[in-house]
Amino acid sequence: MVTRAEQRERTRRTLVAESRRLFAAKGYAAVGLAEIVRESGVTKGALYHHFEGKADLFRAVLEQVQQEVAARVVAAAEAAGDPWGRFKAGCAAFVTAGADPEIQRIMLIDGPAVLGWNDWRAMDEDASAEHLAEALADLVANGTIPDQPIAPLTRLLSGAMNEAALWLAQTATPGDLTATLAALSRLLESLRAPF
Amino acid sequence: MVTRAEQRERTRRTLVAESRRLFAAKGYAAVGLAEIVRESGVTKGALYHHFEGKADLFRAVLEQVQQEVAARVVAAAEAAGDPWGRFKAGCAAFVTAGADPEIQRIMLIDGPAVLGWNDWRAMDEDASAEHLAEALADLVANGTIPDQPIAPLTRLLSGAMNEAALWLAQTATPGDLTATLAALSRLLESLRAPF
DNA sequence: TCCTTTCACATACCAGCGGTATGCGACGGT
DNA sequence: ACCGTCGCATACCGCTGGTATGTGAAAGGA
Numbered sequence: 448m449v450t451r452a453e454q455r456e457r458t459r460r461t462l463v464a465e466s467r468r469l470f471a472a473k474g475y476a477a478v479g480l481a482e483i484v485r486e487s488g489v490t491k492g493a494l495y496h497h498f499e500g501k502a503d504l505f506r507a508v509l510e511q512v513q514q515e516v517a518a519r520v521v522a523a524a525e526a527a528g529d530p531w532g533r534f535k536a537g538c539a540a541f542v543t544a545g546a547d548p549e550i551q552r553i554m555l556i557d558g559p560a561v562l563g564w565n566d567w568r569a570m571d572e573d574a575s576a577e578h579l580a581e582a583l584a585d586l587v588a589n590g591t592i593p594d595q596p597i598a599p600l601t602r603l604l605s606g607a608m609n610e611a612a613l614w615l616a617q618t619a620t621p622g623d624l625t626a627t628l629a630a631l632s633r634l635l636e637s638l639r640a641p642f
Numbered sequence: 643m644v645t646r647a648e649q650r651e652r653t654r655r656t657l658v659a660e661s662r663r664l665f666a667a668k669g670y671a672a673v674g675l676a677e678i679v680r681e682s683g684v685t686k687g688a689l690y691h692h693f694e695g696k697a698d699l700f701r702a703v704l705e706q707v708q709q710e711v712a713a714r715v716v717a718a719a720e721a722a723g724d725p726w727g728r729f730k731a732g733c734a735a736f737v738t739a740g741a742d743p744e745i746q747r748i749m750l751i752d753g754p755a756v757l758g759w760n761d762w763r764a765m766d767e768d769a770s771a772e773h774l775a776e777a778l779a780d781l782v783a784n785g786t787i788p789d790q791p792i793a794p795l796t797r798l799l800s801g802a803m804n805e806a807a808l809w810l811a812q813t814a815t816p817g818d819l820t821a822t823l824a825a826l827s828r829l830l831e832s833l834r835a836p837f
Numbered sequence: 838t839c840c841t842t843t844c845a846c847a848t849a850c851c852a853g854c855g856g857t858a859t860g861c862g863a864c865g866g867t
Numbered sequence: 868a869c870c871g872t873c874g875c876a877t878a879c880c881g882c883t884g885g886t887a888t889g890t891g892a893a894a895g896g897a
Contacts, residue, residue, distance in 0.1 A: 454846095458845080474755075493847080501885090551759075552759075556755055560756075564747075564808060564811075568808075568809075568812070596825065599806070599818075603802040603822075603826060606806060608801070611801065617759065617763070630794035641836070646873065646874070649874075650873085674855085676855095684875075685877075687875050690856075691875060696856090
């Protein structure tokens with residue numbers, strides 16, 4: 448016998464997982480609720496019992512994707528030694544994670560359009576941009592990069608990496624990944640305070 | 643008496659202008675064709691006589707917006723003297739132009755989601771990224787910035803400026819514009835070859 | 838154990854959307 | 868003056884996201 452809590456959780460996870468598959472493969476607008484509930488083995492009643500609507504379901508999917516990417520970035524950063532190495536490793540991990548076209552479609556293409564840029568930005572802030580700002584603040588504090596306002600710099604770097612990830616998602620040539628990472632590395636290095 | 647060519651052109655311009663207004667104000671998904679043709683004083687028959695559908699109409703709007711932004715960037719760049727000054731002036735002009743929320747909604751939020759990232763990227767390439775790449779190539783050629791592949795660098799800078807523009811579109815505080823432009827200026831200066 | 842309440846979901850239905858097929862009157866070449 | 872063509876208007880359709888209501892099984896008290 449399955450408890451109601453178990454069943455509830457199971458249904459919700461299935462809906463998120465299946466809609467994530469479909470959103471990633473075909474894009475938000477091209478996926479219908481009918482298709483989602485069919486693939487999930489439930490009905491629209493179940494969907495609307497768990498979520499407020501299609502956009503709310505997408506929000507749950509986006510949250511999951513962002514958490515996974517953030518986890519990969521943190522893991523890569525912690526593997527490196529000094530602060531500057533952790534910073535660069537984290538940036539490279541983010542861009543590499545974004546190389547997956549399905550992640551990008553959800554995180555960077557449909558995300559802002561579906562939820563609105565404000566909501567999307569708030570979620571991105573919690574998931575990744577906050578870590579980036581923290582890392583930059585540390586690097587400013589210990590003099591690795593020159594003293595300057597970190598908020599606008601965070602946005603510039605975040606945008607640069609988002610765009611880099613988007614590009615990588617579209618190109619099949621593996622050489623582009625290394626070329627882009629090299630360019631990013633040069634850009635980051637140029638920020639470093641000259642000794 | 644109006645010729646057919648005049649009338650045709652007039653109807654088309656009205657459709658583009660009105661849908662641009664609505665897309666900018668409410669977003670692509672929230673605007674219906676019924677509303678567009680009502681505000682334009684025509685019917686859906688006219689719309690589908692001029693465009694293949696809603697997305698095609700949006701494409702025409704995006705093209706117009708991009709051309710306007712590109713014109714502002716070129717004008718600002720030509721006003722400056724030396725190559726480095728033209729480069730920085732152009733970048734600043736792009737970010738400033740993007741501060742208009744209505745331009746951003748069309749160019750950066752809905753654009754990729756509606757047309758797909760590939761098509762959007764191709765249009766952006768023609769409208770602005772090409773100029774950016776050209777400017778960077780010149781700066782590399784005359785030794786202002788160190789020799790390096792310009793394609794990935796172009797993407798990074800393009801993404802950084804897009805994000806900066808998006809941010810500015812949401813904040814009402816005018817100080818953010820100068821702060822962001824300052825951060826961008828520092829970033830660009832750090833690219834410069836040390837003498 | 839039995840009865841009742843609650844909850845997780847199914848069923849049936851709807852307004853409105855983008856899109857299409859067809860009709861029609863005026864312009865424009867001959 | 869004629870008639871083909873062009874620029875739209877009208878009427879209509881399938882399908883979509885969303886909602887109102889029904890239903891059977893688990894949870895809880897006696």
